[in-house]
Amino acid sequence: MSKLIHRACVADHSVDKPDFRESDGSPTWITRGANFVIAITRVRAGTTLSVGDVPDEHMVLLPDTGVSIVCGKQAPRPVAGNHLLIVPPGGVTVTADAEGWIVRCFSARVQALLTLAGNASSYLVPRDDVAPMADWPAPAGGYTLRAYDLAQGVRENDKTRVYRSSNLMINVLCERQEPRDTRTMSPHSHVDFEQGSITLKGTHVHHLRTPWNSDLGTWRPDVDAEVGYPSVTVIPPGLVHTTRNIGPGPALLVDLFCPPRRDFAARPGMVRNADDYPAPEAA
Structure with a gap:
């Protein structure tokens, strides 16, 4: 089963x-x-x-x-x-x-x-x-207060702004000024970690789908959860999801992960503060 x-x-x-x-x-x-x-x-x-x-x-x-x-x-x-x-x-x-x-x-x-x-x-x-929490290596130079200007994390043609600590990873997506193009949705799921999606501006819709299996009794209808701001939606492993902002005005979405995501850490340049936080050798 x-x-x-x-x-x-x-x-x-x-x-x-x-x-x-x-x-x-x-x-x-x-x-x-x-x-x-x-x-x-x-x-x-x-x-x-x-x-x-x-x-x-x-x-x-x-x-x-x-x-x-x-x-x-x-x-x-x-x-x-x-x-x-x-x-x-x-x-x-x-x-x-x-x-x-x-x-x-x-x-x-x-x-x-x-x-x-x-x-x-x-x-x-x-x-x-x-998967259980697993701390990554301590930061270069030891533990201290670090402040990152989010404006400096903006890069051309890149909607993400990913930062990590020794135990958390956050993606502060760039603010949208227009509703998301519904022809560019990105449905996906995660194998063994949750995603905490935080809305801080605008109205968003989380589109959520439970994949079918052989037991029809476990099938669920799709969910289109419309939320204002602020809000937090915790998306479990295996649940297919994608999110769009709707309506006029600015929209700001932030995603949180614990522990940090190895796939994001492995992408050159994606983590803005990678020099401060060494990744595990296997990442």
Whole structure:
């Protein structure tokens, strides 16, 4: 009998109630996968986001507002908006400069956030279809705060902007100004890892298909999940998927993976910060 293909978890934060409120009341939505957890907060000027004793690296995506960030006992460091931060293990405090969105991406080792996730019940039984977390080599020069200007990651005729840490990989796709051409869709599936698809601007439709097998009783109808922003959709292994933005205006889509993808790492030039993070020899 074919292995069970799980259903996607669709969390549309534009309509869902927040899973947590920060000390100033700012709403935070939390969504988990088997190996990662994503926290998205609508911040105001002065909102403080603090997490203590993070056991490994995590990422902070700043699509609009800038922040001041303190790692451990280091001095505060200002970072402008439209940056990706890779934060070293340990405690961290992020303070927003203005109203906007802050996206934090952690590995599933941050247990406190896993229990707050709106979809926590979907993972009460461990997933045997997802390969376990496996850290890649430590960064060149050791663990430290790294800030990447996303504008500098834009390249002609390339819609991707891929960055990795020792445990996560993120693809901040270039912002679209027009709806996706429906003649250029890219349906595909993954063998043994989940994809966390984050929408930060625009309306998107995730087209999801469960492949048929010999047991007709397991067949499912296709799903066309329309989401606003922000949202997080966790796509399991084996589920065929492709996404398009619809309607006018800008659209921004981000994909998260844990551990990093070996196929992306093997493509010359695809990972923008490859010089900072050596890949395993087998990648």
